[in-house]
Every structure is written in C-alpha cells, then in structure tokens.
Amino acid sequence: MPAFVRKGAPALLGAGTLCAALLLTGCAHPEPHAPPPTSAPAAANPPAGAARAGEAEATDARPAAPPRIPGIGPVTQARVPDGTTQALVVTGDTENSNTATVVLHQRAPGGRWYEAGGPWSAHNALKGWTADHSAGDLRTPIGVYRIGDAGGRLPDPGARIPYDEDPEFAISGTGFLGESLEGSFDHVIAIDYNRVPGRTPLDKERPLGAGKGGGVWIHVDHGGPTQACVTLHRDDLRTLLVALDPAAEPVVVMGPAPVLAR
Template identity: 75%
Template sequence: MSVRKGAPALLSAGTLCTALLLTGCASTAPSAPAGAPTSAPAAVGDSRPEGAPPRAAAGAGGPGEPTGSVSSAPVPAPRLPGLGPVTHGLVPDGTTQALVVTGATADASTSTATLYARDAGGRWTVAAGPWAAHNALRGWTDDHVAGDLRSPIGVFRLGDAGGRLPDPGARLPYDQDEEFAISGTGFLGESLEGSFDHVIAIDYNRVPGRTPLDKERPLGAGKGGGVWIHVDHGGPTHACVALEREDLRELLRALDPSREPVVVMGPAPVLAR
C-alpha cells in the first residue's frame, strides 16, 4: 500500500520492481529517465557588497584623478563551482539549491556529489557533502536511450521522493511503498537489496508531481526512465546516481521544494562549458 506525504512540489513523477528498477536505476534494463533540462539565462548584476558606495561614472574622476577610465560593463553573478556559462544558464532563476554530480571523464562510473545553496546575494556555497557517488556503468551521455548504461547529462529538477522504508524527514513529497523492494545482483556481483529503501526521482522523462514509481514516459519508452538518486549498492548503476545510505538521508532532509532544487549532472569537462 502506498502512503504519499505532502502535495507535489515543482515537478515530479514505475512500478520498479526488479524489472523496472533494473531498467533506469540500479539493475538490468533502465526505465525512462525524467524530464528535460530546464533553461534560464545566466544572471548578471552588481557583485559589490550591500551598502557599498556606488561605482564612479565613466569620466567622473575625483580631484587629481584621471577621468574616462572606469568601465561600466556588467559583472556576471557568481556561478556554481565547476559550471561554465552554458551549463549554468540551464539552472532556473528561482533555484537556490543545486546538487552537482560530477564525473572525471565521460566514461567514468564514479562521481562526486555536492549540495550547494544560493544566498540572497547570489553566492553559491557548499551546504552538504561532497559525497562519493556511483553513476552508470559506461559513464555519461547527452542523448540517453534505454539500455545504453549511461547516465543522462543535464540540469533536472528534483521534486518527488519515496522508498521502501518510512520517510526519514524529507520535505519533498515522499511515497512509502513495498514496490520499491528489489533483489538480485549488480554489475560487480554485489547485492541490490535495499538500494531503493530511499530514492529521489530525477525529472528526466517523467511526469512531475507523481510517485517515483510512476511509469509514464513523456518522451517515449525508448528514451529510458526511472532515473533516481538511490542508496549505493557498491557498484555502477544502469542510469541512476547512487549515494551512501546516510548521505542520501541527509540529502532528503535538506532538499526544500520552496527552493526549487535541481541536480546538475555529467562529466566535469562538459559541465564546465
């Protein structure tokens, strides 16, 4: 029986029994990942601290000072560490929480996850982590398809959570359901049991506002789905991101739907563009 807490926030959204789970997430064939990256223009503005005196206008030097040498060009707002202007431009304007998952290369199956928070002045600082993580067996792709054993690259909203075990204190809507149970072994022969005790749905090819177990794939089944952040079973996934159990529980308690959280994921060279 499913118990869903809270109203869907931001975006959201199947039955990932060993079959579905073994599709997008930790096991065999990935199920359809969630939505598409959201885009937002990179912000620009004045980076001076609040209360600082205004900049002198061009050509308005003080006594004995040269005139006409002050630039009035806008100063870009701070970006998330490791992100270039193209990737950072995909982060929604209203987002003030971002989980950045970075792999060293396009083929790496291990990565690092860090949760950042943005303050009122636009500065991004570390809120939790960094944490060791696993991603898909063959690394990353910007054109994910079911069964390619690669995690999708992009910026995706985080709006729904769930798991086999009770809610550990998440602020996202949380669906506790026995259908999150999984068995079998991973790519390294490790047990998959408990991998879906807690999960956060990544909004790649899914309907926001629904349980992570939902099977609807707006982009079609061929584009994969069921891409989650789940408990690390000690090896690569099919498409998901996996964190150690306590790290994932900490992330679940930290994510706040009112802050429009997203995950930014991919290999470092791509995210730096």
C-alpha cells in the same frame, strides 16, 4: 500495484530573484579660493577622451555577471533556472567513468554559491555518461534536471519534498559486480528526466517515449555501477533528503567534469 500514499502535497515552488547591489560613489568638489579667470575662453572642441570640467572619470556601469556554481561553466550555468537556489552537482572524471563526486551547493541571498553538503562519493551508470540517453545504453544522462519527488520502502526520514513510502520499492537480485541490490530503493529521489513531475518515483509514464529510458533516480548505493541512476551511501542520501527544500527549486547538475565546465 497498491495505491500510492503521498506524505505531503507537492510544494509550490517560489521564484527567487538574484539582486545586484549598486555602489554609488560621491565626488567632493571644494570651493575655489578665487573666481575662475574669464579671459581665456573654454575650448570649443576639447581633445577626444579629455574629461570635461567637474565631470568624474567615467566608470564601467555594466552589472557584474552572476556568480557561477563552482566547477560549472557558463553554458551549463545558463541551463540552471533563475529561481533555483539549491543545486546538486554530480561530477564524473571522464565520459566513461562510473564513479562520481556529489556536492550540494546553495545560493546565498547576495548571489554567491557555497557548499551546503558533501562532498559525497557516488556511482553512476556502468558505461559512464551520455548527452543522448536511450533505454538500455547503460549510461547516465548528462544535463540539468529538476528534483522534487522522493519515496522509498522505508519511512520518510524527514524530507520536505513529497515522499511516497511504498512496499513496491523493494528490490532483489545482484548488480554488475555480483553485489546484492537489496535495500537499494529504501530511499530514492526522482530525477526529472523523461517523467511527469509531481508524481511518485514509481510512476511509469514516459513523455519522451519508452525508448528514451526513464526511472533515473538517486538511490542507496549497492557497491557498484548502475543501469542509469546515481547512488549515494545510505546516510548521505538521508542527509540530502532532509536538506532539499522545495522552495529552493532544487536541480541536479550532472555529467563528466569537462562537459560541466563548458
């Protein structure tokens, strides 16, 4: 295999901070027209729950919960790193579905998440999804994974994440529906499942062992389901490549809708 050419060193990811604004409410107290009476002493033990003189009504000072990505429940949201401000959400209808919808969400400075790309149609693995992926099971792993390395047979379309152009991304053969696979790896984005981040997507090291699979990418759609990858139409993938910002610590959040909503 020829040496890989890195077009751009891996970017150093900055940590973002979610800030909650505190609203301070002032209470005005007009001067009395006459001095308060002194003949009636104040009650030593006012009834429970009664407000003391001059004291504003108590309010709930607990900070509001951080906004969640649309369609994502609290359990899944908790797995998104605090510093992440870009999240690519890949949603299947059911555990066994092999088509999905993809939306790129961005977090605004105030904390609110909004749609920054898509929705795009996609394919995933032939048999759907799994929370315990293994090599050859024909299912796409469910979870939250970082995405920060890309590459392809064709030149870099303008990605800010590191991109490796290499002829080793060439592929031939047919898919599960008899469709041609040629050009499927013209552009790819590596999903950090069982791989070493910061390396070309072609890297074969598997930290969890070969039995847990690997080489799970986002690549060009070939018109049918995949072994484990997620696919997007060529123009949509190129748009995504240009949009991803390493400073935003992007992640992919993927799985069937009922699981992601937990």
